[in-house]
Amino acid sequence: MDLCLEYAFGASTVASGWAGYFNSLLQQFHIYLPPQITATPGTTLVFYHDQWTQLMSLPPGVSDLGLPHVTGVINLIAVCIVVAITCILVIGIKESANFNSAVVIVKVAIVCIFLVVGGYFLFTHPAIAKMNWHPFVPPKDANGNFGWGGIPTAAASIFFAYIGFDAVSTAAQEAKNPKRDMPIGILGSLVVCTILYILVSLVLTGLVSYKTLNVSAPVALAIDATGVGWGSLLVKVGAIFGLATVMLVMLLGQTRVFYSMSKDGLLPKWASAVHPRFRTPWITTIVFGSFAAIMPGLFNIATLSELVNIGTLLAFTIVSAGVWVLRVRHPELERPFKTPLVPLVPILGILSALYLMAHLMLFTWEVMIGWLIFGLIIYFGYSVKHSKVQKLAKAQTAD
Numbered sequence: 001m002d003l004c005l006e007y008a009f010g011a012s013t014v015a016s017g018w019a020g021y022f023n024s025l026l027q028q029f030h031i032y033l034p035p036q037i038t039a040t041p042g043t044t045l046v047f048y049h050d051q052w053t054q055l056m057s058l059p060p061g062v063s064d065l066g067l068p069h070v071t072g073v074i075n076l077i078a079v080c081i082v083v084a085i086t087c088i089l090v091i092g093i094k095e096s097a098n099f100n101s102a103v104v105i106v107k108v109a110i111v112c113i114f115l116v117v118g119g120y121f122l123f124t125h126p127a128i129a130k131m132n133w134h135p136f137v138p139p140k141d142a143n144g145n146f147g148w149g150g151i152p153t154a155a156a157s158i159f160f161a162y163i164g165f166d167a168v169s170t171a172a173q174e175a176k177n178p179k180r181d182m183p184i185g186i187l188g189s190l191v192v193c194t195i196l197y198i199l200v201s202l203v204l205t206g207l208v209s210y211k212t213l214n215v216s217a218p219v220a221l222a223i224d225a226t227g228v229g230w231g232s233l234l235v236k237v238g239a240i241f242g243l244a245t246v247m248l249v250m251l252l253g254q255t256r257v258f259y260s261m262s263k264d265g266l267l268p269k270w271a272s273a274v275h276p277r278f279r280t281p282w283i284t285t286i287v288f289g290s291f292a293a294i295m296p297g298l299f300n301i302a303t304l305s306e307l308v309n310i311g312t313l314l315a316f317t318i319v320s321a322g323v324w325v326l327r328v329r330h331p332e333l334e335r336p337f338k339t340p341l342v343p344l345v346p347i348l349g350i351l352s353a354l355y356l357m358a359h360l361m362l363f364t365w366e367v368m369i370g371w372l373i374f375g376l377i378i379y380f381g382y383s384v385k386h387s388k389v390q391k392l393a394k395a396q397t398a399d
Contacts, residue, residue: 006311007254008288010163011082011247012295013304018243019077019296020216024224025236027051039072040300057212057221078296085247086289089255092278103245110238111196114223117231118203129206138210156356157302159309161197162190179336216301251292255285265386266379303363310364311371313353320349 023038027050035045035052044055047068055064122129140147204213207222215221219239223232259281262272275282295304323339324346339345357365384390 006163006308006315007250007257008292009295009304009307009311010160011085011250011254011292012078012299013160013301013308014243014246014250015078015082015292016075016216016296016301016304018081018240018247019075020301021220021236021239021243022077022081024051024217024220025233025240028224028232028236033077035070036073037076040075040296040298041072043072043300045070045072053221054215057215060209060211074297076297079293081244082247082251082289082293082296085244085251086285086293088248089251089285089289090275090278090280090282092280103242106238107242108196110235110242111200113231113238114219114235115196115199115203117226117228117235118207118222121226121228122203122206132206132209152356153359156309156313156359157306159312159356160305162193163308163312182337214302251285251289254288254292255281258284258288265388265391266383268382306360306364307367310357310360310368313357314368317350317353317357320346320353 019038023033026033030050032052035047038052039045039054045052046055046058046064047053048058048062048064052070055069058064137148138146140149145153200219204218204222207225212221217236217239220232220236223235226232258267258271261267262269262284271284272281273283274280324343326333327339327342
């Protein structure tokens with residue numbers, strides 16, 4: 001059930017970001033959707049520099065007096081993209097290694113374009129970077145944000161960016177030497193992406209004030225500040241295609257998890273029902289697609305991302321504990337990928353994840369606990385009685 005919190009809310013979070021970049025691209029071509037359907041309920045939007053933008057994203061010192069104001073009702077763009085992705089998954093999609101590789105190349109190329117365009121702009125306008133980077137560690141505000149104490153809170157909030165690195169392990173069967181290649185693939189991708197994240201953060205906060213970046217499409221906001229039209233266009237188009245594939249993979253993974261659980265007897269049979277024509281688990285896909293579509297329409301990207309973060313951090317905590325328990329209970333198992341310094345590494349993993357979770361807002365804890373209770377009710381009310389593993393264990397005990 002913890003993976004549901006990660007995948008379902010993850011897709012919703014990405015959908016919110018996708019909607020921001022898509023709307024920014026449309027407005028670049030002077031195509032304006034009704035602003036009320038481009039933001040979550042209660043979000044204040046103002047018309048500034050020929051674009052509807054969130055009030056909080058106005059540059060420091062710019063007053064909203066005299067600017068047209070509207071209030072968001074629902075982020076219908078985010079809802080529509082999730083519905084579209086869900087329809088694609090119901091109809092069926094054939095995964096291709098070449099396609100996935102091409103998408104990764106496009107994503108990295110877009111990041112590099114942003115770094116080059118933004119970095120060159122800052123190099124030629126050092127006064128802007130100096131102004132936006134000072135102070136480099138902003139002082140703590142009245143809400144407890146920023147300052148040195150805000151660093152762990154920020155680390156917990158951006159943990160969403162590191163979701164998916166464990167997916168490298170799913171390619172173990174394709175590796176010639178998994179024992180060697182898997183650790184290199186996982187750790188290597190972590191190092192490369194961390195460096196890119198740091199560089200993007202530096203350029204991002206150099207181009208515009210950090211106070212204006214709490215929006216669904218911060219990179220679009222920053223690249224627009226350079227005035228480089230072609231660079232802005234490429235970044236937004238790349239983000240739109242890249243984020244769309246991320247949503248597809250997350251929703252695909254979510255439905256396949258429930259399909260497998262249903263096959264094992266942990267969920268009712270309808271969860272593994274296959275469409276007679278499309279040969280896909282269509283009911284599960286529609287159920288979770290509908291859930292993932294509603295969330296970004298009503299909740300902002302900050303709330304959604306924290307829900308994903310707490311679900312992922314809890315999953316990492318459970319995995320770390322599982323490594324320790326398995327090493328103690330079954331030390332004889334063959335381990336091609338052996339965690340070093342057990343139990344020190346698992347303990348550090350558990351403590352670090354719990355430490356970051358402690359810095360997330362109370363609402364995310366309430367949702368997580370409620371979700372886990374709901375999962376336990378399903379497990380003890382249905383899964384235990386119908387689990388094929390439980391039946392096999394009882395049969396072996398009887399023999």
